[in-house]
Every structure is written in C-alpha cells, then in structure tokens.
C-alpha cells in the first residue's frame with residue numbers, strides 16, 4: 102500500500118509529498134522515493150526511519166502498517182498536533198477516540214468509495230430485512246494478509262449488529278466447529294489465496310431467499326485514492342474528532 106499511496110500522491114496535483122517512512126533497518130532507508138515507485142528520476146524525498154520527522158514536516162500523515170506502528174502514529178499525531186489518516190486493520194483494542202479527542206483522526210477499514218457505498222446499503226438492508234434473516238459475511242484476500250477476518254468484514258458485521266440492535270461481540274459466529282448455526286448470529290467465513298485484492302460478500306438468508314451484497318476490488322489503487330482523498334478532506338476539516346470514509350461518501 103505504501104508504494105500505491107506514493108504513486109497516487111505523485112499524480113495528484115492538489116498535494117505535495119513531505120516525507121516517507123519505513124522501518125529502522127529497512128533496505129529503503131536513505132533512498133529517494135522516485136525509483137522505488139518506478140520513476141526514472143529522483144523526487145527529492147528520502148525515506149527516513151523516523152516517524153516523528155515525517156509528522157513534523159507534514160500537514161497530514163497517511164498510515165497503512167500494523168497495529169503497533171499505528172499506535173506510534175497516533176501518539177505522534179497528538180504530540181505534533183497533526184491529523185492522521187489510517188487504513189491499518191487488525192487494530193482491535195486500540196482506543197482511537199482517546200487520540201481523536203485531541204487531533205482529527207480518520208480511520209476506515211476500507212478506503213474504497215465502492216465499499217463505503219456498500220456499507221450504507223448493508224445498513225439499509227439490515228434495517229429493512231429485520232432480524233429474521235441469517236447474516237453471513239464472507240471475505241477473500243491474498244495469501245500475505247495477516248489479519249482475519251478482514252477489517253472490512255468486521256465493519257460490515259458491526260453495521261448489521263447495530264441495525265438489528267444486537268451486541269456485535271456476543272453475536273459473532275465462525276464456522277470452524279460443528280455447532281448448528283444459532284439464530285441471530287452473524288457468521289464469518291474467510292478465504293485466503295494468491296493475489297486476490299479483496300472480495301467481500303454480505304448475505305441475508307432465510308428459508309425462501311438469499312440477498313447478496315458484493316464488492317470486488319480490482320486494483321489496490323482504489324484504496325490509495327480513497328486514502329489521499331481522505332487526507333485532503335481531513336486537512337480541510339481540522340476539528341479534532343474521529344472520522345471515517347462514511348463521512349466522505
């Protein structure tokens with residue numbers, strides 16, 4: 102995602118890249134971002150290992166990393182009073198509101214416009230169909246993905262639970278045992294393979310019919326473009342608070 106986001110920033114005339122960060126000891130440290138993203142020439146920005154340096158020199162920072170690194174970014178955002186856009190998933194347990202009380206934070210498990218429109222449709226379907234349908238959420242991603250289920254699948258599940266007025270934590274259901282499916286449970290199924298960018302399906306099923314709402318990402322540019330749009334939007338709306346892509350679509 103780092104390379105995709107850099108490419109998106111380079112082609113977007115509304116923004117300028119102020120810095121880029123990689124892990125201490127990474128082969129990229131000290132290199133110019135140009136050749137790394139396939140440019141013939143240097144772009145005058147060298148990759149640093151200092152998160153603080155990047156926050157100091159930027160108006161807004163974009164993070165797609167890990168839970169641990171996102172936590173460092175949240176702390177730096179507060180320290181340097183800079184807005185943060187994050188798409189990092191697998192972050193259960195991080196209290197985003199604590200940091201968002203001090204600086205603007207935009208977090209979304211999925212930055213694509215399509216998924217965020219689908220999220221609104223899922224909320225509407227859950228409201229209209231009521232609690233009588235079994236809800237099954239399936240996702241498939243590439244074989245390098247670390248977290249499971251995907252952050253997007255979890256957000257779909259939370260939206261359904263919210264619309265059905267049930268506690269999400271108590272109603273998740275995974276099919277890795279032989280129990281018969283409980284009524285009202287929100288089922289999760291996960292597939293991993295090859296280079297799949299990200300497929301999601303939310304199904305509402307009763308004994309007579311099945312409603313399926315699907316999204317398939319074709320290129321990771323969709324996430325990068327959303328993240329850059331979010332960063333521009335966040336700079337224009339600088340009030341501290343917790344935002345998401347739902348505020349943009």
Ligand SMILES: NC(=O)C1=CN([C@@H]2O[C@H](COP(=O)(O)OP(=O)(O)OC[C@H]3O[C@@H](n4cnc5c(N)ncnc54)[C@H](OP(=O)(O)O)[C@@H]3O)[C@@H](O)[C@H]2O)C=CC1
Nearest residue numbers: 102103123124165166167170188189190209210211212324
């Ligand atoms: N919201 C959305 O739309 C999307 C979210 N994602 C999420 O974004 C995250 C990243 O995904 P992806 O790019 O595929 O994963 P990668 O593992 O390819 O990239 C993560 C990068 O973060 C770097 N990193 C980790 N810790 C640090 C640190 N402390 N300092 C500096 N760099 C660090 C890693 O470096 P190193 O390799 O050296 O460990 C790696 O280059 C995941 O949580 C994924 O689920 C992905 C796509 C879309």
Ligand SMILES: O=C(O)C1=N[C@H](C(=O)O)C[C@H](O)C1
Nearest residue numbers: 190210211246251252253299
């Ligand atoms: O890791 C990924 O690749 C993706 N992660 C996000 C998630 O966990 O939902 C979003 C997207 O589906 C790609």
